[in-house]
Amino acid sequence: MSISDYNEEEVEEMSAIELAHILLEDEKKPYEYGSLMNRIAELKDLSSEETKNRQTKLFTSMNLDGRFVHLGENHWGLRGWYPLDQSDEDLSTTVKMEDTKKNQEPADEFEEDFDDNFEDIEDELDELSQEENAEDEEKTKPLDGFEREEPEEPEDDDSY
Known part of the structure; x- marks a missing residue:
């Protein structure tokens, strides 16, 4: 049934x-x-105050009710619209993909940005690795005046 099939009293209840x-x-x-x-x-x-008071309750009810599904970006749909084996994570990309299709950059620019960001991350990881190696070397370096002594080997003792 459509919402227009209900009278005001039914909607109110x-x-x-x-x-x-x-x-x-x-x-x-x-x-x-x-x-x-x-x-x-x-x-x-509803008055604005009543609306404000009911917002959280409705949101919680929708989360708990199996008929609804959160699609991300604060959008909601009905579970029946989507295959049962599609996870909530997959569904949350539904709205994001629609938004990105509208505002999509040309593929070449996107790939360049991705490659640049990836290279930046690689550079940062290399720097961190070099810093850690330098710290490890510093920790294992003997202190001045305190050279490491090799442990003495025990002398052969033939007596029992």
């Missing part, structure tokens, strides 16, 4: 979680959490 489910089913696409909460507040005619 519905829980926010049920309204969220109906709205997502109607839209058939992910909702940004703030927009979803604002739409629910509008439907239930």
Whole structure:
């Protein structure tokens, strides 16, 4: 059923979680959490104070309810839209990938930035490794005036 199939009294009696489910089913696409909460507040005619008080409860309810899935970037969808074997981590990239497709740089520039960043990290790791090696050498270096003495070998003693 669509949200338009319900009268004001029915909507008023519905829980926010049920309204969220109906709205997502109607839209058939992910909702940004703030927009979803604002739409629910509008439907239930909530004051800004009431809306603020219910935000955390709805968020927690959506996290616990198996029908909803967090898609990252504060977007929510319905679990039924995605294959069961797709993990939440995989789903969280769904919204990010859509955003990056809109603002995507040409591939060459991206690859150059990636290579530059990778080289910078390699250089930093090399420097750290050299510093650690120098510290290790310093620790094993004998102190002035205190040369290391080789341990004396025991003399052969034929007596028993």
